[in-house]
Amino acid sequence: MSSVADRVTAGPGAAGPGGRPTAKAARTRGRGQRGPLASLGLHGGLALTAIVAVFPILWIAYISLGPGVDDFLHPGGIAHKASLSNYSYVLFHTDFFTWFANSMIVGAGTMFFGVLLAATAGYAVSRMRFPGHRQLMWTFLVTQMFPVSVLLVPLYNIMSQLDLLDSYQGLIIIYCSTAVPFCAFMMKGYFDTIPVEIDEAGRIDGLSPFGVFWRLIVPLARPGLAVAAFYSFLTAWGEVAYASVFMLSSDKYTLSVGIQTFVSQYNQQWNLMAAMAVLVAIPAALVFYLVQKHLVTGLTSGGTKG
Amino acid sequence: MTVAVEGGAVEKRLPRAPRRGPVARMKQSYDRYWYAWAMAAPVVLVLGLVVLYPLGRGIYLSLTNATSLNVGRTIGVNHIPNSYSWVGLHNYEQILSGADHEFWPHVWWTLVWTVACVALTYSLGLGLALLINRQLRGRTFYRVLLVLPWAVPTFVTMFSWRLLLADNGLVNSALSGLGLGAPGWLSDPTWQRVAAIGVNTWVGFPFMMVSLLGGMQAIPSELYEAAEMDGATPWQRFRYVTLPGLRPVSNTVILLSVIWTFNQFNVIDLMFGYGSSDSVQILVTYAYQLFFNQQPQDYANSAAYGVIILSMLIVFASVYRRWLKRNEQQVGI
Numbered sequence: 001m002s003s004v005a006d007r008v009t010a011g012p013g014a015a016g017p018g019g020r021p022t023a024k025a026a027r028t029r030g031r032g033q034r035g036p037l038a039s040l041g042l043h044g045g046l047a048l049t050a051i052v053a054v055f056p057i058l059w060i061a062y063i064s065l066g067p068g069v070d071d072f073l074h075p076g077g078i079a080h081k082a083s084l085s086n087y088s089y090v091l092f093h094t095d096f097f098t099w100f101a102n103s104m105i106v107g108a109g110t111m112f113f114g115v116l117l118a119a120t121a122g123y124a125v126s127r128m129r130f131p132g133h134r135q136l137m138w139t140f141l142v143t144q145m146f147p148v149s150v151l152l153v154p155l156y157n158i159m160s161q162l163d164l165l166d167s168y169q170g171l172i173i174i175y176c177s178t179a180v181p182f183c184a185f186m187m188k189g190y191f192d193t194i195p196v197e198i199d200e201a202g203r204i205d206g207l208s209p210f211g212v213f214w215r216l217i218v219p220l221a222r223p224g225l226a227v228a229a230f231y232s233f234l235t236a237w238g239e240v241a242y243a244s245v246f247m248l249s250s251d252k253y254t255l256s257v258g259i260q261t262f263v264s265q266y267n268q269q270w271n272l273m274a275a276m277a278v279l280v281a282i283p284a285a286l287v288f289y290l291v292q293k294h295l296v297t298g299l300t301s302g303g304t305k306g
Numbered sequence: 307m308t309v310a311v312e313g314g315a316v317e318k319r320l321p322r323a324p325r326r327g328p329v330a331r332m333k334q335s336y337d338r339y340w341y342a343w344a345m346a347a348p349v350v351l352v353l354g355l356v357v358l359y360p361l362g363r364g365i366y367l368s369l370t371n372a373t374s375l376n377v378g379r380t381i382g383v384n385h386i387p388n389s390y391s392w393v394g395l396h397n398y399e400q401i402l403s404g405a406d407h408e409f410w411p412h413v414w415w416t417l418v419w420t421v422a423c424v425a426l427t428y429s430l431g432l433g434l435a436l437l438i439n440r441q442l443r444g445r446t447f448y449r450v451l452l453v454l455p456w457a458v459p460t461f462v463t464m465f466s467w468r469l470l471l472a473d474n475g476l477v478n479s480a481l482s483g484l485g486l487g488a489p490g491w492l493s494d495p496t497w498q499r500v501a502a503i504g505v506n507t508w509v510g511f512p513f514m515m516v517s518l519l520g521g522m523q524a525i526p527s528e529l530y531e532a533a534e535m536d537g538a539t540p541w542q543r544f545r546y547v548t549l550p551g552l553r554p555v556s557n558t559v560i561l562l563s564v565i566w567t568f569n570q571f572n573v574i575d576l577m578f579g580y581g582s583s584d585s586v587q588i589l590v591t592y593a594y595q596l597f598f599n600q601q602p603q604d605y606a607n608s609a610a611y612g613v614i615i616l617s618m619l620i621v622f623a624s625v626y627r628r629w630l631k632r633n634e635q636q637v638g639i
C-alpha cells in the first residue's frame with residue numbers, strides 16, 4: 001500500500017507538469033506495481049549496461065590524461081599525475097587544426113549538397129506518383145548497400161584521371177554518393193509525415209508544385225532537413241576508408257585519417273591519440289545526441305512506407 | 307496516405323491514350339510529370355555520376371586483369387597508357403571456384419558475423435527498450451548513456467577497445483584477476499572473432515534500442531488496456547501486443563542492420579588494423595586489403611569482390627522484401 005502512495009506522489013516529479021502525470025501514474029498502478037526486488041533488477045540491469053556502454057569512452061578520456069607516452073601500459077599510475085599536457089600538445093604542436101578544418105570543409109560540403117539535392121527528390125518520391133518512382137526509391141535503398149570496395153577502385157581511377165585525388169572536391173563528391181541517397185531516403189520519410197492536405201490547399205490557392213514545395217513544405221520540414229544535414233555531416237566526420245585512400249598529403253588529412261598517424265606501426269603515441277579522440281568525440285556526440293531521436297523516425301518511416 | 311497530388315486523374319484518362327502515337331504519349335507524359343522529374347533529376351544525375359558510372363567501370367575492371375602496375379597513370383609529364391587486358395569472367399571463376407582459397411572461408415565468416423551481430427544487437431536492443439519503456443526514475447539519464455556508443459565516432463571508440471583488449475589491457479587484467487585466463491583478443495584468430503562480434507554488438511545496440519523504443523511508444527496504450535481487461539499476463543501482452551506492434555519497425559531495422567553489418571568496415575579494420583589474421587576479415591575488409599594493403603594493388607579482384615558482395619546484398623534484400631510482402635498478405639496486417 002505504501003508503495004502505491006509513493007508512486008503517486010513521485011509521479012508528477014518524474015513525469016513533468018500538466019495533466020499527464022496523474023494519468024500516467026494511474027496507468028502504472030493499473031498495470032500492477034513493481035516490487036522492490038523488480039525495481040532493483042530493473043535498475044541493476046540498466047546500470048550495468050549503461051556502465052558497459054560508457055566505459056570505453058571514459059577509458060580513452062582517462063588515458064588521455066596520462067602525460068607519458070607509455071602511461072597507457074600502466075593506467076593505474078595516471079591518477080597520480082593526471083594533466084592536460086596531451087591536450088595542449090595536440091592543439092598547439094600537431095596539425096590538429098588543419099585536420100579539423102579539413103573535416104569541417106568536407107563535412108560542410110557533403111552536408112550542403114546532400115541536403116540540397118536530397119530534399120527535392122525526397123519530396124518528389126513522397127508526393128508524386130510518376131513513372132520511375134518505384135525504381136528511384138529502390139535505387140536509394142540499393143545505394144545503401146554499396147560496400148566500400150565496389151566503388152573504391154573505379155572512383156580511385158576516375159579521381160586520379162580527373163586530378164581530384166587529394167582534394168576536398170574529390171572527397172565531397174565521394175561522400176555524396178552515400179549521403180545523397182541516404183538523405184533522400186530520410187527526407188521522404190519526413191515528408192510523408194506532413195499531411196497531403198497542405199499541398200492540396202496550396203495548389204488550390206494557385207501555387208505551382210515548386211511553389212508548394214518551396215513556400216509550404218520546406219518551412220514545415222525544417223526539423224527533417226536539419227536532421228538530414230547533421231547526419232550527412234557526421235557521416236563525413238567519421239568516415240575512414242575513403243578518406244585514407246583519397247587524402248594523400250598530411251595537410252589534407254581529415255581527423256579520422258590524421259588520428260591514425262599517432263598510432264601507426266612505428267609510432268605508438270597513445271596518449272596524444274587519446275587526447276585527440278576526446279577532442280573529436282565531444283562535439284560529434286553532442287550534435288548526434290540532439291538529432292538522434294528524429295533520425296530514427298526518419299529512417300524507420302522511410303523504410304516501412306517505401 | 308499515398309494520394310498523388312497531381313496524378314489522381316491518370317487512371318481515368320488512360321483509356322483514351324492508345325489512339326495517340328508514342329511521341330504524343332511521351333509529350334503527354336512529359337506534360338504531366340515534368341515537374342516530378344525535374345525535382346528528381348538532380349539526384350538522378352548525381353547518382354548516375356558518382357554511383358552508376360563508377361559501378362559500371364568497376365564491373366568492367368572486374369572483367370580485366372588490372373593491377374596498379376598496368377593501369378594508365380601520369381608520372382610527372384609522362385603518361386603511361388593502360389596495358390591491362392580483358393579476361394572475361396576469369397576473375398569470378400577463380401573466386402567462386404575457391405581457387406584463391408580466400409573467398410569461401412570469408413563468406414562463411416561474414417555470414418556468421420552478420421547473423422550473430424544482428425541477432426545480438428536486436429535482442430539486446432529489444433531487452434533494453436523494454437526496460438527503459440517504463441516509468442522509472444532516471445530514465446532520460448539511462449537513455450543518454452546507452453546511446454553514447456552510437457554517438458561517438460567509431461574511429462574513436464575502436465582505439466579505446468584496442469587498448470582495453472590488448473594482451474595486458476584492462477579486460478585481461480580483470481579476467482586473470484578472476485582466474486579466468488587471458489585470451490589473446492587481438493592476436494588469436496578465434497578470440498579475434500569473438501572480440502569483433504562483441505565490439506560490434508557494443509557499437510550497434512543503441513540504434514536498435516532507440517528504434518524499437520520509438521516503435522513501442524507508437525503502440526496505442528488502449529491495446530494494452532484492452533489486453534489487461536481480458537486478463538492477459540505480462541508475457542502475453544508482450545507476445546501479442548508489443549511484438550506485432552513492433553513488426554514494421556523491426557522489419558526495417560533488421561534489413562538496415564544486416565546491410566550495415568555485412569559492410570561494417572570501421573570496426574574490423576580499425577580494431578585489427580596491422581598484422582591482423584586473415585580469418586577475422588569479412589568480405590568487405592578483405593576486398594579493401596586487396597586494394598590497399600598489398601603491392602601491386604589488385605584492382606581487378608578487389609572490384610570483382612565488390613561486385614559479388616553487392617550482388618549478395620541485392621539478392622538478400624529482394625528475397626527479404628518479397629518474403630515480407632507475402633507474409634503480410636497472409637497475416638493481413
